[in-house]
Amino acid sequence: MExxxxxxxxxxxxxxxxxLKNINLTVTKGENIVVLGKSGQGxxxxxxCIVGMILPDEGSLKVFGDEVCSMSEDxxxxxxxxxxxxxxxxxxxxxxxxRENLAFALQRVLKITDENDIxxxxxxxLEAVGLSEVIDKMPSDLSGGMRKRMALAxxxxxxxxxxxxxxxxxxxxxxxxxxxxxLMLEIHEKYKTSSIIITHDMQCARITxxxxxxxxxxxxxxxxxxxxxxxCNDEFVKLFFK
Amino acid sequence: xxxxxxxNNFLEKTGEQANFFTSFVRNIFKGxxxxxxxxxxCYVIGYKSLGIVAxxxxxxGFVFTLQSLPTLKEFGAQGYVPSMVCISVIREIGxxxxxxxxxxxxxxxxxAELGSMNVTExxxxxxxxxxxxxxxxxxxxxxxxxxxxxxxxxxxxxxxxAGGYIGVNTSTNMSMQLYFIKSVQTLYFSxxxxxxxxxxxxxxxxxxxxxxxxxxxxxxTESVGLAANSAVVAASVWIIILDAIAVQLTSVFVYN
Numbered sequence: 001m002e003x004x005x006x007x008x009x010x011x012x013x014x015x016x017x018x019x020l021k022n023i024n025l026t027v028t029k030g031e032n033i034v035v036l037g038k039s040g041q042g043x044x045x046x047x048x049c050i051v052g053m054i055l056p057d058e059g060s061l062k063v064f065g066d067e068v069c070s071m072s073e074d075x076x077x078x079x080x081x082x083x084x085x086x087x088x089x090x091x092x093x094x095x096x097x098x099r100e101n102l103a104f105a106l107q108r109v110l111k112i113t114d115e116n117d118i119x120x121x122x123x124x125x126l127e128a129v130g131l132s133e134v135i136d137k138m139p140s141d142l143s144g145g146m147r148k149r150m151a152l153a154x155x156x157x158x159x160x161x162x163x164x165x166x167x168x169x170x171x172x173x174x175x176x177x178x179x180x181x182x183l184m185l186e187i188h189e190k191y192k193t194s195s196i197i198i199t200h201d202m203q204c205a206r207i208t209x210x211x212x213x214x215x216x217x218x219x220x221x222x223x224x225x226x227x228x229x230x231x232c233n234d235e236f237v238k239l240f241f242k
Numbered sequence: 243x244x245x246x247x248x249x250n251n252f253l254e255k256t257g258e259q260a261n262f263f264t265s266f267v268r269n270i271f272k273g274x275x276x277x278x279x280x281x282x283x284c285y286v287i288g289y290k291s292l293g294i295v296a297x298x299x300x301x302x303g304f305v306f307t308l309q310s311l312p313t314l315k316e317f318g319a320q321g322y323v324p325s326m327v328c329i330s331v332i333r334e335i336g337x338x339x340x341x342x343x344x345x346x347x348x349x350x351x352x353x354a355e356l357g358s359m360n361v362t363e364x365x366x367x368x369x370x371x372x373x374x375x376x377x378x379x380x381x382x383x384x385x386x387x388x389x390x391x392x393x394x395x396x397x398x399x400x401x402x403x404a405g406g407y408i409g410v411n412t413s414t415n416m417s418m419q420l421y422f423i424k425s426v427q428t429l430y431f432s433x434x435x436x437x438x439x440x441x442x443x444x445x446x447x448x449x450x451x452x453x454x455x456x457x458x459x460x461x462x463t464e465s466v467g468l469a470a471n472s473a474v475v476a477a478s479v480w481i482i483i484l485d486a487i488a489v490q491l492t493s494v495f496v497y498n
Contacts, residue, residue: 081371089363091367
C-alpha cells in the first residue's frame, strides 16, 4: 500500500520543553489511525507538523512522498489542498453563512467560480453530514454538534485524500459524540480517505479506529487494534480503558 | 552581541512588524484581489463610522466657534471666526480628531475581530485550507482604512463647518451664505491638499496597527481584549507622530 504520511524520528521542543521526543508513524492510503494521549502530550503539535503549521526540530516528515520541511510555499499550498483539517472547535468563519463557509475554499483554493457547481457541491456535503437545511444560517445559529458536522462538511468539500481530526468529539455529549464518530467512519468508507484522529474519547476511538496508537511523553508507547490495546498489560495504556 | 532584554524585544517586534508590512505589500500585488471583501470592509469602516464622525465633527465646530467668538468679539474681529474655524478644522483639527476617533472605533474592532479569529483558529483554518489569510483579512482591511479615513475626514470637516455656523448663529445674525463665503474665501488648495494626504497615512496606520495586533495576538481569550486595547493605544500614538511629521513637512515644503 502507498504511504501517504511518513514520520521518522520527529522531535519538537518549545523552549526548554520537549513536546515530541521521537515520533515514528506511517499512514497508508485509506487507513484510519487513532492517536490516544493525555492533554499536553503533543498530539495536536504532531498533526500541525504534518500540515507545515509547525516545523519539527529534527527528523523526517513526508506527506505524499514530499518532505514537508523543505517544501516551497507553492508546494506546501498544493499539499494542503489535498489534506482536510478538522479543528477542535470547528474553526468556522463566524462572519460568513454556512454557504459562504463552504464556498470559501472552493473559490480561493480550487478556483471554482461556477455558482451551480459550488451550490451542488455544498448541497452534496451538507447532505453527507446530515445538515441539508442549514445552508443559509450563520455558524452562531448552530448547536455544538451541528457545528462539528458543518466543519466536517467544509473539510470534505475540497475532496481531501487525508483528513486530520483534532479532538473531533471534545465538548459534545455522549450521544452527539457517538453520532459524530459514526459519521467520521461513514465518511472514511464513502470517500476512501486516510485519517489521523487525535482523541481521548474512547468511544470515538472504538468506533472509528482501525489502528490505535498511544502517545505518552512525546513518543508512541503502544500500537494495535482497539481490542488488542484493551487487553494490553501496560499500566499507562490500561488507564484509558478503565 | 549581548543586548538588554528590552532592546532585544524592541528589535524583535520591529522586525516582526516590518515583516508583516512587507507581507501586506506583497499580497496587494498577488493575483486574486478580494474585491468583495474590500468593498464590504469599506462599508463597515466607512459607512458605519459616519454617525460618530458626524456627531464629533459637528460638536467640534460648534464648541470651537463658541469658545473663540467672545475673545474675537472683544477685538471686534468676530467676522474672522468662520475663516479661523475653517482653516483650523481643515488643516489640523478635523484630520487629527477623525483619526483619533477612528483609531478608537476601527483599530479596536479590527484588532478584536482578527484576535478572536486567531483564538478560534479561523486564521489557521484558512491557512491550512490553502487559502491566503493575509490577502483576505489584512490587505482588504488596511486598504479599506486607507481609502475611507480621508473620506470620513472630509465629511467630519463639512460637519464641523455646519456646527460652526450654528455656533455663530447663536450669538450673531450672520447669514448662512455669508458664513460659508467667509469660511472658504481664505482657504487655499495648500490648506486642503496636505491635510488629505496625511489622512491617507492615518488610515494606513489605523488599518495596519489593528491588523497587526489582531493577527499576531496570542491564543488565549485574554489576548483578544489585549489586542483591541493595544491597537487603540498604538494607532493613536501613530496618528500623533504622523501628524507631527506632516506638520513639519508642510511647514517646510508648502507654507515656506
